[in-house]
Amino acid sequence: MSYPTFSFELFPPRTPEAAAKLPNVIGQLAAVRPDYFSVTHGAGGSEQDGTYDTLMTVAEHSGVEVAPHLTCVGSTRMKVAAQLERYRDAGVKRIVALRGDLPATAMSASAPGEFHYASELVNFIRETHGDWFMIEVAAYPEVHPQASSSDADFEHFRRKVEAGADGALTQLFYNADAYFYFAERCDKAGIDIPIVPGIMPITSYSNTLRFCNGCGADLPRWVRMRLEDLQYDKQALVDFGLNAVSRLCETLLRGGAPGLHIYTINQAEPALRLWERVGSMATA
Numbered sequence: 001m002s003y004p005t006f007s008f009e010l011f012p013p014r015t016p017e018a019a020a021k022l023p024n025v026i027g028q029l030a031a032v033r034p035d036y037f038s039v040t041h042g043a044g045g046s047e048q049d050g051t052y053d054t055l056m057t058v059a060e061h062s063g064v065e066v067a068p069h070l071t072c073v074g075s076t077r078m079k080v081a082a083q084l085e086r087y088r089d090a091g092v093k094r095i096v097a098l099r100g101d102l103p104a105t106a107m108s109a110s111a112p113g114e115f116h117y118a119s120e121l122v123n124f125i126r127e128t129h130g131d132w133f134m135i136e137v138a139a140y141p142e143v144h145p146q147a148s149s150s151d152a153d154f155e156h157f158r159r160k161v162e163a164g165a166d167g168a169l170t171q172l173f174y175n176a177d178a179y180f181y182f183a184e185r186c187d188k189a190g191i192d193i194p195i196v197p198g199i200m201p202i203t204s205y206s207n208t209l210r211f212c213n214g215c216g217a218d219l220p221r222w223v224r225m226r227l228e229d230l231q232y233d234k235q236a237l238v239d240f241g242l243n244a245v246s247r248l249c250e251t252l253l254r255g256g257a258p259g260l261h262i263y264t265i266n267q268a269e270p271a272l273r274l275w276e277r278v279g280s281m282a283t284a
């Protein structure tokens with residue numbers, strides 16, 4: 001795979017109506033020729049079949065490469081082995097390997113089940129399938145919310161790379177300096193896999209707050225205040241969000257980020273409007 005890469009993330013639709021709309025969304029996104037689509041996977045298995053079915057829908061409606069997310073929280077070696085076999089049989093060559101979100105009652109960062117951390121899943125994939133899969137892992141420029149410290153989180157990221165990750169996709173963030181600092185830290189530590197920024201378009205005040213709170217991302221005060229002002233003027237908010245996120249992407253790409261991974265939330269329009277602004281830079 002050559003870099004920069006750009007990719008779109010989808011999730012398995014949760015209702016028959018959403019499933020009926022998905023082929024059209026995929027078709028619109030595929031028209032701008034992303035390098036691949038990734039499809040999320042419910043931790044604990046809630047969306048396992050949904051992930052596979054969505055991958056098949058993408059393959060059928062786009063011909064673009066697909067990358068399932070695979071979470072290991074609460075799972076077993078046998079179950080993960082069966083999922084990997086199924087993906088391999090379907091011709092999948094790229095996996096996003098994750099621990100997955102812990103149940104709300106969890107008391108530590110260690111997941112229940114036979115895998116405790118994503119590094120163990122990466123090890124398992126390499127042990128059982130060698131280099132068949134290209135493995136992406138998650139990276140946290142603003143530090144994973146359950147990490148005991150920034151240093152500890154960085155060491156855990158390094159473990160995933162040493163276990164055999166080929167690349168990383170970041171958690172969403174709105175602060176380019178956090179990304180550049182993380183990239184610099186990797187560089188100094190001799191970690192040379194591509195770290196592709198995960199980008200969430202802004203189209204709503206409440207959703208943006210919820211996403212940021214959910215994953216510990218810092219929403220700059222000036223952005224939050226402006227979104228609050230504009231929350232009842234949808235068009236103005238969408239325009240402001242597009243400008244802010246386009247500027248973030250331009251800064252990242254100009255500063256050497258090796259592509260963009262766009263969280264679409266299964267909506268074509270915000271991702272495509274962003275792509276119109278920055279696509280030529282991401283594929284240059």
Ligand SMILES: Cc1cc2nc3c(=O)[nH]c(=O)nc-3n(C[C@H](O)[C@H](O)[C@H](O)COP(=O)(O)OP(=O)(O)OC[C@H]3O[C@@H](n4cnc5c(N)ncnc54)[C@H](O)[C@@H]3O)c2cc1C
Binds near residue numbers: 137153
């Ligand atoms: C690009 C991307 C895609 C995602 N897709 C999904 C998805 O499809 N489904 C889903 O459920 N979630 C998804 N998530 C969310 C992700 O599952 C959560 O952020 C989860 O809490 C951590 O997953 P991880 O793979 O980063 O875990 P890990 O890398 O295992 O890290 C989890 C925590 O444990 C700590 N840790 C790691 N190793 C050790 C160790 N050996 N000892 C002590 N502590 C350790 C880390 O510092 C961190 O705090 C995604 C996140 C990103 C960034």
